[in-house]
Amino acid sequence: MRPWARRSTPSRSSSRSRRPAPRGSFVQHVLIAPDKFKGSLTASEVAAHLAEGLRRVRPEVPVETMPVADGGDGTVEAAVACGFTRVEATVTGPTGRPVTAAYALRGDTAVIEMAEASGLRRLPGGRLEPLTATSRGTGELIAAALDAGAARVVLGLGGSACTDGGAGLVEALGARLLDSRGRPLPAGGAALRDLHTLDLGGLRKVPLIIASDVDNPLLGPNGAAEVYGPQKGALPADLRVLEAGLARWAEAVARALAGQAGGAAPGRAGALSPGRAPAAVAATGRASSPPGRTAGGGGRSAEELAALPGAGAAGGVGFAALTLLGGTFQPGIAYLLDLLGFADRAAGARLVITGEGSLDRQSLSGKAPVGVARAAVRAGARVVAVAGRKTLTGEQLRRARIDAAYALTDLEPDVDTCIAEAGPLLERLAERIAQDWLTPDPATPSP
Known part of the structure; x- marks a missing residue:
């Protein structure tokens, strides 16, 4: 698809929808x-x-x-143009190779766009890796911003190359994902099918604001894999693999949060039963959450967490941001215009x-x-x-x-x-x- 050729039916319209300003209306600014x-x-x-x-x-x-920018590609550039400082860091790209990515910093506020570290434009040679691409680099950028003194992180979602539910992102911030033999999981959404233990004991606290207007759930026909997976190179068989991995990820997160709420070992999911995962939510199955929404998670089922509006954003990064990092969704362009001083x-x-x-x-x-x-x-x-x-x-x-x-x-x-x-x-x-x-x-x- 060509860059400007969105999936829409062209319609005729004139080049000017309203009459120009009358003569004598001199514009000063x-x-x-x-x-x-x-x-x-x-x-x-x-x-x-x-x-x-x-x-x-x-x-x-x-x-x-x-x-x-509305939170997608160009968000960091827009922040820098409005007085933020551009800061570069070497992080893990979507295929595991190191890439140089940037975030914007002003005072104690950092602006990060997922596309910088984990975007489609970071794929070597443009080769799509739908099953193994990781969001880890975005988590590393967040960690770098926190280390630089950021007390508020604004994360723009868009242009991501991965469908890993944000698993790589939270790993970079201290979570551990282990298989049944106690080994770290490989990167990518497909590997989540083998997730046995999720340990959140070392997960860093992140004051996170998610600038995005996406309200898709994590699973189901409107979910991260089904809607956005094909754009990242996923074939029909790949979509089934990714859906199964994300479903198991949702179950692990729900168990870990329940363990925190119940006073168990800090954020440890314990053993997941082989093949255990929530059923895909229906097209209309969504948990209610108002604008400026935040999720938390303790006591909610995997199905409820997976159905949160925005959980499917950026290959499921929205899910991890909402449930594990306590992030708050804000309308992308409106929030960023306010942050950058448009008024x-x-x-x-x-x-x-x-x-x-x-x-x-x-x-x-x-x-x-x-x-x-x-x-x-x-x-x-x-x-x-x-x-x-x-x-x-x-x-x-x-x-x-x-x-x-x-x-x-x-x-x-x-x-x-x-x-x-x-x-x-x-x-x-x-x-x-x-x-x-x-x-x-x-x-x-x-x-």
Whole structure:
């Protein structure tokens, strides 16, 4: 699938869903706050090209750039652009090879994105390893941030290469996963079928906030393996293996937490019966948990824990984060905009330009452009979106609080050309936006 070609049915819509601002409405401050164009440009590159195009037409208009992300790829970059310090560490990649990954740190707050250490882009040669890929490197990044003094860790989920339920992540933070002979389990989701003992006695405490809008459960037809496994290279037979491993993992976690609640040896699951695992939850089987949700776990069954909304995020990392680390889910883009100070940057702006590679129905479900638009409207700004391609109707754009949308495919119908020439095409779109929305007041001399 090409980077901008999400699974959606294209629909006709004009390049501008609403009429441009009337003449005489001189814009004194423009904020450019886009997400990445996946497979083409980073968010910072998108913002730079848009700023260049605006300045060609209206050099007198102050322009600020603020790359954004919703918790997936580019989250660390967005934090660094807003004043966080980039910190690098050598950690375990998804295949076990060392990789250099980065997190962002400001004061006692660290921002970590799973894709940095355990993402698809970290696979050597792009070769998918659905059964053995591990989240361990993300846990090592969290440990590095804690060692650097972080008292709050914001974890962005997205772009992960693994389906190990977060087992590798918690191992890096001190948990032990052993087989029936007391040996450490190999990495990956498939090995979880042989899990015999889960020892949480050495697990570090992590003040964790999970920035994600995913609400899938761990197991079942809407779970981590069935929904996201194929994107990571899992074939039908692999999905059955991963589902069995995740089910056994859920049983082990439930037993370990029950042991903690009952005063047994700290967080030790004890022996699991061979083949014992919870049945896959039904498509509608979910435990209730409100927004800003946290789980805990003591006293809950494996089925209840597996059904927690968000447990299936990032190959099941959401499950480990909720149940074993006491993490709290927060809506990705809304939380990150608040953390990065979007309201202050948008204050006084009359126009905010946002965007992403594909503006479609998925954009309406917690993606960056809609989150930016809603926050910008609260600040009193008009909102324009840019995209590589778009399929949203004018009515959908209005409901998303977007005043107008411009697509590269309006200028160049061939998607491959749009991807290859995204930068210059964005500059041309920005020139059009400047002409439509930044009309100088008649009393103001033209530059």
